[in-house]
Amino acid sequence: MTSTKSGCSFRLRGVFLKPIDWGRNAKILVATEPLWSIPMSWIYFYRSIFLKEAVGLSEVQIGLLSTIITVSSIFLPIAGGYLADRFGRKRTLMLFDSLSWVPSLAIWIVTRNFWYAFAAYLLEGLACVIYSVWDCLLVEDTAPKGRSGIYGYVSLIYNLGTFSTPVAGYLIGSLGVDPGMRILFAVALVSIALMLGIRQTYLRETEVGYQIMKEKEIVGLKGYLSSLSIIRKNRVISALLFVSAVSSFYLSVNIYLSLLLITKNGLGLSEELASWMPLAISLSALTLNIFVVPKLTTRSSYSKTLILSHFFGGLGLTLLIFSPKGVLYPVFISGILLGIYQASSFSVSKTFLTNEIEIADPKARAKILSVTTTFSSLVSLPVPVLAGYLFSLEPRFPFILTAGFIILGLIVIALATRRTRLTFILPLLMNPSSSSLHVLLLKA
Template identity: 30%
Template sequence: MIAAIVNGFQKVPHTAFYCLLVEDTAPKERTYVFTLLQLISVVGGLFAPIGGLLVYHFSLVPGVRIMFVLACIMMTIQFIGRHYATRETDIGYRKMKEAKSMSIKEGMSDYLSVLKVMLRSPLLLIIFAVYILFNFQTTVKTTYVSIFMVEYLQLGSGLISVFPAFSSIIMLMFMRWIMPRIAESQVNRIMVWGFIISVLSNVILVVAPKGDLILLSVSTIVAAIGTMMTYPYLETAVANAIDDENRAKIFALLQVLILIVISPSGVIGGWAYGIDPRIPFLLVAGAFAISIPLMMVYTKKQHQLDSSAMKNIHF
């Protein structure tokens, strides 16, 4: 419990790092930033079988403890390296100067005014809803997929570590040969198809018979493709939807909304898993399914907004 509470504080640097990534980056280049982040994550996934080997050799608890120690070392190196390798953004410097002369009351009032701006922007609310649903399904799936594979599909605990590496290979292939062909104008449509594919991947996972490695592999491939068709573009869409001047505050509020939604997801997932181990993945599929019409509405409204802006420029 204490470890979970301490780990929760990572949301603070996460918001700062997010702003650091996008504030000095041109909107058209932000897709590449988030794709690079996904690439780093994917490459890390290639080392997942090491976890399986540790569990196989030392048993579950000692193996996990070793992985936590390794994670601590790696993350400490990351923190130090990031501290010395990055610099504050221009907007960041300006915001720090503004914050120095601002009282706590004024700061809270500023957050309230930003919240009002958020609530008055249908476009922002729609893309935030999609983003929150994406985080919800990520939390549920990452929490229960390994348990599901071991307990329901009856796979060995060492074998399940192969699937993240397999998924990473598929993602790397998608990055190499497919993503460069996707035009900026097609991004929203690609996300819609990504959500559809993600629904399919979870349905395949649910209907897979016990011990069926073929269907499980198909589900992994489809899920990997769906992730690459959604994650980097969704992150970019959220980043581009947020005003640079209020980015830190809006993203912080978004993180609060995400926590409000995903905090009960563990309880909901556990309750659902107790009824039937397949239900959490139906919830995941449902989150993706809801995202499809939301993304369609977002695309339509964004197109209308862009058309209106072009007309104003023309006249």
Template identity: 30%
Template sequence: MTKIKAQIEKVFAAFREINPNARKILLFEPLFAIPYSMFIIYSSIYMTRMGVKDYQIGLLSTILNLVMLITSPFAGLLVNRFGRKRVLLIGDFISWCLYAYIFFVAKSFEWFLIATLFNGLMRIPELAWRLLLMEDATENERVAIYSVTVFVWNIGSLFAPLMGLLVAKFGLVVATKAVVLVFGILVNVLIVARHLVTEESSVGQRLVKENSNGDNHRFSEWLDSAKYILKNRNLFLIVLVVIFGNVALIFRDTYKNIYLSEGLKYPDDIISVFPTLWSIVTLIFIIFFMPKLKDKNHDRMLFIGMLLVTLSNTLILIARPGIIGFLLMLISTVLASIGVTIHYSFADAILANSVDDQKRAHVFSISMFLMSLFSMPIGAIAGQCYTFSKLLPFGLATFFTMVCTILMYLKVKIRQEK
């Protein structure tokens, strides 16, 4: 018990040591994470209950990525021109609050399409959020910041069983409607309160002054940053890992809960067990192991994380209905939770540490643009794959995480040679 208390105290000590902006942002993040983690579990199943076809779920995912693709190049320009704080305030309201309210009243594919279009603008405030979170921080401090971010998000996921209880008591449709409405209201509160207590980062203040003459509408800096990525082999490899990791995530998560319901025949209220287990394992891992890992070789840690996610995806492929399959899915969830925690804690930190302050916004913007470019057709492809074979999307997810594992192995070897 003393050891547990000591480890928890270390987590809170790490939280206190991170920069003030990151600390204030993460304090408010549960207002987003808790209701979002609850409603997103059943969102795809809810849409099918409202008349959306299986292939249309994949189409919505493709449209979401198309909007993110179109808007991503403008994200770096906007945050450098108007500042991280202002873009975050306006962007979060449009892409999350309006999305939630429209999702609440949606009764057909067309309404969910409109909600998706608003939600697709998320890349712009996402960039502002990421920059506010980790600018003015040291390299190792950024690993701690992302670890605390994962910790906060998984505290939100611990409320997933509550969603299961609501579904069991009121039905999936009523429970989802109620939670998405609460989500929209709480995000409204969050974005206003966060705007009032945070400060513009020092990098953001400098770039706003430099771009105040309005010349930043040109894409020359964006294109220069793209060339910079291509010339830097280590940076290029980590960008590829971020892109392919996101592709794998879409293949796996777009139809995972539907597969649990339709393929493995789990009852609706049982599905919430998996995100709960995921969160518990993640919190334990962050408390007891992440403090020891943040000073290790970041590339090697990310390689191990991708390897664990690959093993997890493989287990989904071999799981079948019944008790053995259920146990395999539990093991898969444990492996994925650890692997994804390592991935989110180290990937963005490696990316942020690989570029200087002047180029960081555009490099992040380009990485998000490429993520959307490669991910855009994946939702529709996943829909067609799921129609052909319920296991095919998870086979492709396994392939792409394996590619990420190989790329990180190469990056580790390059670092050793240097």
């Protein structure tokens, strides 16, 4: 593993932006991430609308299709952890990234019924193999203090995609859902093919990966048993595993967000107005990822940020649930609050987890991350279909359930890091301004 002297340094008038001390793979992965994140963020937001209005599927059918990804993410990450340790991180990443995205997007372009979508989801599910592998390549040649900046930058790039969702909304509003979405699928296919070509050329196997392939002792069942023992003994890693499951639950329900926004018995917004909610989410997430996340370097700062972000996530969903029909501004405010949760649940929890694994046993990283993904998927396995059924009864029901789980995540991380004083939340409750949030987070 390549060590750095000062972690990840970004400097631009006091704002962290420019990577200096990242490892080679981190630079390549982050530089090419927009080629996946931007077009796929548009697709993820509008795909449910495409399936309902253009393909003619019901909410329950849409949930059933989403369950394919959940089932894939139960079993395939375990295989990914084994394959990464046995054959190398880069080889595993490139093989399954290519087998997943290129053919699935090609099918989406010509999708006409349930079975086309079913085949596309099956192929897309192969990407679950590389969840932990991608993380290993991303962080293993960068020092722990630099990793919050890396994950913050990745989250920032994804949110730039959702920030530009109104562009996709204009395209779909102008051309219609059917032709507009097929154009987006084609754009994503070309973009991701370019990304794969660049990564195949410039990525390198990590030093940890080479060591594990040579030593062999952590490969296979023995390695997984050792990793499970580490999780069981480490209270913080166990809590972060649960926080990951809550985030997975939230994302599973989130496939119905666009439908909640536009359906008449939901919030009754137009497709163009609905696109302003992901913009609001991106706005707050970008702010957090630029000004706050790269400056977090301690366990205390990670835990406080996660606690606060879960609080705002629960608050944002509550506001969304009680928003009146046809009114944009409470939806926009809800998006800002949810952006804080989304940014933290990805970049901060990922950094926190990888650094805790670094302390416990860095050679167990691929397998612990695989177990984390599998556990999250098991918890959220019934969620898409359940959420679809609840949505058919009342569009707000799935989001009420999600708000409860987010608050439960807050409690779990607070108990696991109970040495961190929780009285820092009180000033926020008294004065919940964005400036006070920034100051409180940086006090850590």
